Amino acid sequence: MGEEKEIITRFSEYLNWLREIEKIDESKWSEPIAKGKWSVSEIIGHIMYWDRYLITEVLSSIRQGNEITFPEFDSFNHQASFYVRSGGSQAALIKEAIEARGSLVKGLYELPTATLKKQVTVNGVADCPHTGNPYTLLYIVEEFIEHDHHHQKQVERSITRHDSSFS
Known part of the structure; x- marks a missing residue:
């Protein structure tokens, strides 16, 4: 398996974690994981x-050979929070999340290796300001893997504080 397929496979592992989260008690579902979180x-x-x-945005831009543009994070994240708080069941949200990640993984697997490894500009910048590494779609996917892991650990710590049976 090539490096790019290995990265996409690691990115897809979030799907397994979502299936585990389906099992948590619904009473923990809407509680903040910590004060102010x-x-x-x-x-x-x-x-x-x-x-x-x-x-919708990044894969489309990549396919067209355009720059990637990310929205302002705080307002985008606020929209996500509002969407969740506006209703819907635990099962429905998990289903939506599984469908979204599954579709994204499928889209990534369909891209040629050259496209995944091609340097891109993100919000007008060619290199990550934190690492100095050139931006590529694979690099961005790796950043999102770290982002997933950060949030997965937060959720797991919160759940295990309340329920020692979660693994």
């Missing part, structure tokens, strides 16, 4: 919103 549902919705953005 999002709930589990808001975290799932947040990641789902980014997955949908990657599908």
Whole structure:
């Protein structure tokens, strides 16, 4: 398996985690994970919103050879939180999140290796300001893997504080 397929496979592992989260008690679903933090549902919705953005905007830009533009993070994240708080069941949100990630993974697998590894500009910048690495779609996917892991650990810590049976 090439590096690009390995990265996309790691990105798809979030789907397995979502299936585990389906099992948590619904009473924990809407509680903030800590004081001043999002709930589990808001975290799932947040990641789902980014997955949908990657599908509709980023993959489209990549396919057309255009620059990638990310929205202002705080207002975008607020929209995701509002969407989740406006209703819908735990099962429905999990289903939406699984569909979004599944569709995104499929779209990534369909791209040629050269497209995945081609340097791109993100919001007018060619290199990540934190690492100095050139932006590529694969690099961005790796950043989102780290983002997923950050939020997964938050959720798991919150759940295990309340329920020692979660693994």
